[in-house]
Amino acid sequence: MAKISRRQALAGAAAVPLALQGQAALAATPKDTLVVAKQIDDIITLDPAECYELSGIEVATNLYDRLLRYEAEDVTKMVGGVANMPSVSADGKVFTFKLKPNQKFHSGAPITAEDCAFSLQRVVLLDKTPAFLVTQLGWTKANVKDLVKATSADTLQFTITESYAPSMVMNLMTSIIASIVEKKVALANEKDGDLGNTWLKTNSAGSGAYKLLSWKANESVSMESYPGFRMGPANLKRVVIRHVAEPQTQRLMVEKGDVDVARDLSADQIKAVRANKDLRIEDFAGANTWYLGLNMSDERLKNEKVRTAIKMLVDYDGMVNTFLKGQFFVQQSFLPVGFFSAMKYTPFKLDVAKAKALLAEAGYPNGFTIKLASNNSAPGPEIAQSIQQTMGLAGIKVEIVTSDRKTVLGDYRGRKNQMTLMSWGPDYFDPHTNADTFARNTDDSDGAATKPLAWRNHWSIPEISAQTALAAKELDAGKRKAMYEALQKKVTLEGPFVLMFQNVSEVTFRKNVSGFKLGITEDLNFYRTAKKA
Amino acid sequence: MTVARRIAAPLRKIGSLLVSVGLTFLGLTCVTFVIGRVIPIDPVLAIVGDKASNETYERVRLQLGLDQPLLEQYWHYLVKVVHGEFGTSVMTAHPVLDDLLSVFPATLELATLSLVIGVVGGIPLGVYAAVNRGRWQDQLIRFMSLLGYSMPVFWLGLIGLLLFYAKLGWVAGPGRVDVGFDDMVPVVTGLMSIDSLIAGEDEVFWNVLSHLVLPSSILGYLSLAYVARMTRSFMLSQLKQEYILATLAKGLSPFRVVWIHALGNVWVQLVTVIALTFGSLLEGAVLTETVFAWPGLGLYLKNSLFAADLNAVLGGTVLVGVVYIVLNMLSDVVYTLVDPRARGQG
Numbered sequence: 001m002a003k004i005s006r007r008q009a010l011a012g013a014a015a016v017p018l019a020l021q022g023q024a025a026l027a028a029t030p031k032d033t034l035v036v037a038k039q040i041d042d043i044i045t046l047d048p049a050e051c052y053e054l055s056g057i058e059v060a061t062n063l064y065d066r067l068l069r070y071e072a073e074d075v076t077k078m079v080g081g082v083a084n085m086p087s088v089s090a091d092g093k094v095f096t097f098k099l100k101p102n103q104k105f106h107s108g109a110p111i112t113a114e115d116c117a118f119s120l121q122r123v124v125l126l127d128k129t130p131a132f133l134v135t136q137l138g139w140t141k142a143n144v145k146d147l148v149k150a151t152s153a154d155t156l157q158f159t160i161t162e163s164y165a166p167s168m169v170m171n172l173m174t175s176i177i178a179s180i181v182e183k184k185v186a187l188a189n190e191k192d193g194d195l196g197n198t199w200l201k202t203n204s205a206g207s208g209a210y211k212l213l214s215w216k217a218n219e220s221v222s223m224e225s226y227p228g229f230r231m232g233p234a235n236l237k238r239v240v241i242r243h244v245a246e247p248q249t250q251r252l253m254v255e256k257g258d259v260d261v262a263r264d265l266s267a268d269q270i271k272a273v274r275a276n277k278d279l280r281i282e283d284f285a286g287a288n289t290w291y292l293g294l295n296m297s298d299e300r301l302k303n304e305k306v307r308t309a310i311k312m313l314v315d316y317d318g319m320v321n322t323f324l325k326g327q328f329f330v331q332q333s334f335l336p337v338g339f340f341s342a343m344k345y346t347p348f349k350l351d352v353a354k355a356k357a358l359l360a361e362a363g364y365p366n367g368f369t370i371k372l373a374s375n376n377s378a379p380g381p382e383i384a385q386s387i388q389q390t391m392g393l394a395g396i397k398v399e400i401v402t403s404d405r406k407t408v409l410g411d412y413r414g415r416k417n418q419m420t421l422m423s424w425g426p427d428y429f430d431p432h433t434n435a436d437t438f439a440r441n442t443d444d445s446d447g448a449a450t451k452p453l454a455w456r457n458h459w460s461i462p463e464i465s466a467q468t469a470l471a472a473k474e475l476d477a478g479k480r481k482a483m484y485e486a487l488q489k490k491v492t493l494e495g496p497f498v499l500m501f502q503n504v505s506e507v508t509f510r511k512n513v514s515g516f517k518l519g520i521t522e523d524l525n526f527y528r529t530a531k532k533a
Numbered sequence: 534m535t536v537a538r539r540i541a542a543p544l545r546k547i548g549s550l551l552v553s554v555g556l557t558f559l560g561l562t563c564v565t566f567v568i569g570r571v572i573p574i575d576p577v578l579a580i581v582g583d584k585a586s587n588e589t590y591e592r593v594r595l596q597l598g599l600d601q602p603l604l605e606q607y608w609h610y611l612v613k614v615v616h617g618e619f620g621t622s623v624m625t626a627h628p629v630l631d632d633l634l635s636v637f638p639a640t641l642e643l644a645t646l647s648l649v650i651g652v653v654g655g656i657p658l659g660v661y662a663a664v665n666r667g668r669w670q671d672q673l674i675r676f677m678s679l680l681g682y683s684m685p686v687f688w689l690g691l692i693g694l695l696l697f698y699a700k701l702g703w704v705a706g707p708g709r710v711d712v713g714f715d716d717m718v719p720v721v722t723g724l725m726s727i728d729s730l731i732a733g734e735d736e737v738f739w740n741v742l743s744h745l746v747l748p749s750s751i752l753g754y755l756s757l758a759y760v761a762r763m764t765r766s767f768m769l770s771q772l773k774q775e776y777i778l779a780t781l782a783k784g785l786s787p788f789r790v791v792w793i794h795a796l797g798n799v800w801v802q803l804v805t806v807i808a809l810t811f812g813s814l815l816e817g818a819v820l821t822e823t824v825f826a827w828p829g830l831g832l833y834l835k836n837s838l839f840a841a842d843l844n845a846v847l848g849g850t851v852l853v854g855v856v857y858i859v860l861n862m863l864s865d866v867v868y869t870l871v872d873p874r875a876r877g878q879g
Contacts, residue, residue: 029713052582128581129581131586132586198626201626218832245823249691249826252699406575450586
């Protein structure tokens with residue numbers, strides 16, 4: 001056996017990193033592929049009748065076309081999707097959609113009105129999380145097949161039994177539940193009467209700009225461009241979203257060029273990469289509202305003066321100018337800026353003197369001790385600590401209790417917390433989505449049929465709830481806008497919510513990537529416009 | 534010894550092993566199940582989300598059988614597990630068993646390479662340190678071991694990435710393979726390095742290796758630190774024995790005395806250390822897998838815990854338990870190979 005000398009061994013050892021270096025150098029992303037680093041461990045299903053997680057909605061937005069849409073070219077204007085804009089009966093109850101001609105699913109089969117009816121029906125019949133979006137229209141498992149049907153091969157007609165503004169109904173038809181699923185494929189993969197739900201969790205049967213190649217949970221989602229898409233083929237042939245849990249790792253990967261886009265860098269990391277000439281940072285306003293819920297079952301928080309004092313004991317500007325810089329802006333309304341009728345409303349500022357006076361008037365001149373529940377991931381603890389510090393200035397001793405978000409949420413839904421730091425994202429692109437939770441609570445009992453945010457904070461508001469219902473039904477856009485503006489002011493000033501911030505997504509791109517824009521909600525995050533130089 | 538007694542002895546041994554494995558398994562599922570049920574995370578909420586209606590919430594609660602008494606829930610669970618059914622993961626929408634079969638090879642690949650690094654480096658270093666006790670070589674090795682023990686693996690991983698991936702470009706970044714090579718190799722063993730060789734895809738093999746080398750080196754270093762420290766300690770106690778002096782007096786070379794006789798006598802203890810190290814590596818290095826976006830068992834368990842995905846948590850934990858049981862059994866077998874005295878024990 002030939003002996004290897006020490007020198008040869010050393011040379012061999014040195015050659016290994018060099019050989020690997022050669023491999024590492026190959027690591028740039030393919031030219032026709034957009035590679036995104038993102039935390040996608042929230043995806044638990046890609047079936048549009050079940051999917052309600054942010055990353056899942058974003059992916060489904062690109063896999064499935066919808067009845068109506070806000071398109072990437074102009075995300076402020078509602079336009080037809082699979083169907084043209086509908087005609088609405090005089091009483092606002094019957095909606096008739098004419099399908100656009102010559103559209104095909106990824107399988108090559110034509111899209112029919114029957115597919116559209118089936119897609120809406122299965123949302124109700126499956127009764128998964130997003131079902132409430134359409135059951136509010138009066139659709140039930142018993143009546144949905146009668147109320148939603150294809151009247152011809154290219155005409156879909158549905159009837160709503162509840163009164164809602166047509167604009168609100170149409171906005172619902174731009175959301176995830178209006179994703180058009182190919183009926184034949186779904187039923188071919190049906191198991192125990194699940195309308196294809198199990199199969200569609202990990203497969204797709206749509207007509208969106210991309211078709212699903214694979215979803216490997218906690219690993220990646222791969223999609224391939226669908227050449228027959230209604231708006232023409234996407235710019236890039238493939239999109240791969242890689243689950244990279246650690247933001248610091250995302251940073252290294254985007255700096256190195258192993259990914260084209262990093263979605264979850266922290267404020268500090270963004271600051272650090274701004275100087276990198278190979279990268280570009282873009283800000284996109286999100287629609288998440290961060291607020292503090294004040295449970296009015298607590299006698300002190302029931303007192304409006306105390307609530308107002310608390311609203312004056314938050315350093316809104318201080319936070320957005322320091323540790324939240326670039327990630328949030330102050331918005332003290334339950335509607336995010338960008339939504340129809342949303343006001344840029346900021347009536348409260350940190351004012352310790354006024355807050356102290358109000359507390360004295362309310363009978364608490366020396367403050368009190370209270371618990372604040374917050375989730376334990378950033379920026380929850382940081383915001384909670386800031387609130388603790390500023391409330392302490394007026395004698396309110398805040399005890400912060402941090403736990404996993406699901407634990408906080410469980411207690412919040414059970415109305416067990418005194419104060420809860422939480423965020424809320426809208427379900428669809430209409431003001432009713434947020435009004436319906438912040439400004440509605442007609443039954444404050446423990447056994448209430450629905451448990452909106454107002455309920456979770458024991459804010460019993462029959463009158464305001466009636467105004468919310470009226471606003472949802474108002475046909476005149478001008479009047480509707482005025483109604484929501486009044487509601488926003490009322491909730492901000494009187495409600496048990498310290499409305500604080502609206503989020504901003506800061507996305508890091510490689511310089512050669514353009515055209516990829518994030519919308520205000522995940523329903524508006526389109527991959528098809530992304531380009532690579 | 535009669536024939537009956539000859540047959541009875543191994544049968545008793547197998548029987549006692551099976552009882553021991555069965556009880557361990559029962560205890561494992563019981564503790565995991567109870568912990569899973571008492572943690573203050575609502576598994577229904579994990580499935581339906583914050584915005585589900587009361588009806589949806591209640592329907593899913595009933596589907597999960599959460600309305601039944603805990604004991605009944607456990608019994609149903611146990612029956613299913615015995616039949617190889619761990620249920621479906623909420624997080625991945627796949628049967629938990631499929632998930633485990635898909636993530637475990639990733640961890641196995643990483644753990645095996647790490648263990649090889651740890652053992653091949655750790656044992657010689659431990660022996661060398663023991664032989665040079667108190668000298669600078671010993672101090673240096675002890676310092677290196679201490680460093681491996683004390684440095685947070687999370688930090689070490691990030692620094693490793695920064696230096697060898699981002700700055701020097703010697704290794705590939707996080708993940709098991711580059712995007713361009715994704716899904717190029719058919720899954721045979723689940724170990725991508727082996728599968729790429731089977732498929733004859735040399736380029737993929739080198740890419741996989743390039744991804745594997747940094748996380749396995751870091752985990753290997755931690756294993757090395759532990760193995761070296763333990764080897765040194767075992768060897769020190771052997772080198773104090775009188776037989777060492779006797780063999781040296783008989784004229785055997787110090788090399789032979791140390792590496793054959795003394796080391797030969799610590800193998801039983803070392804096998805235990807190696808098995809424990811392998812076990813801890815196989816249960817998934819959560820932080821390393823997080824930093825390196827390595828889709829292995831650790832990451833799977835962490836994500837399922839955060840998602841309150843109880844089926845996945847229970848399945849993963851049972852797998853970890855099985856790994857330890859198997860490693861214990863293997864250790865017993867190896868003991869009999871390296872220590873003749875163990876062969877005669879009933």
